[in-house]
Amino acid sequence: MNRKFFQQQSGFIASYILYGIGLLAIVGAAYARLNTSAQQGQSVQDTVSEVAVQLEVIKGKIMLCAAVYPDGDHEQFDTRHAYPAPATTGNAAVISSVVCPAPNGDLSLALMPDGIPLPVSPPDFDEWVYEHTETGGIRLRLIPRVSGGAAATRERLLRQYEGSVFASGDELVFAVLN
Known part of the structure; x- marks a missing residue:
């Protein structure tokens, strides 16, 4: 009888241990999912x-282009002559x-006298x-690599x-100058 009682107790204890291990696995999986979501949010x-x-x-x-070379003329439109143009x-x-319409010829935005390089795409x-139109002003478009x-x-x-950007399909269009 003692032996049977001991086997029942062992089975009872083993079931609680397995239950605890299962519970720890569930909590661990939930924590991992929460941590992954937090990492994705931080990445965004x-x-x-x-x-x-x-x-x-x-x-x-x-803006520096127009300030440094106010007499520049990109000769593309009848408006915003001193601002850069493609x-x-x-x-x-x-x-x-x-390029910026400089007096001695066009100057790439990357070579502006501010000493700051053009940023690499995000x-x-x-x-x-860069978009410069006669009627739409100056806009910057950001296009995802994948549709x-x-x-x-x-x-x-x-x-x-909000108010200075709008979506055009997958693209984001930022208003720089109207």
Whole structure:
């Protein structure tokens, strides 16, 4: 009888140990999922912060162009002559091919006298696109590398820059100058 009682007690204790291990596994999985969500949220916030810095650097270069070379003329439109324009035909180009109309010839935005290099595209996005039109003003476009990509980042940027940014499909369009 003692032996049977001992076996029952062992089975009872073993079931509690297995129950505890299972409970720890569930709590561990929940913690891992929570930690992953927090890391993803931090990654999105890091990208949003990076976009904010890059946006200010590019805007600064655009304004510096007009301030340093107020008599410049890009000869593309009848408005905003001193501001940069794409070096290519058309009114939009990647930021690296945008030039400032300097008196001694066009000067790349990357070579402006502020000493600050043009930013590299933010994570998950292609290179910034500069758009200068006669009627629409100056805009910066941010296009995800993958169709539908960076949705959380785009949504956060839309909230952060409400009123000065709008979505055009997957693209974000930031107003620099109207």
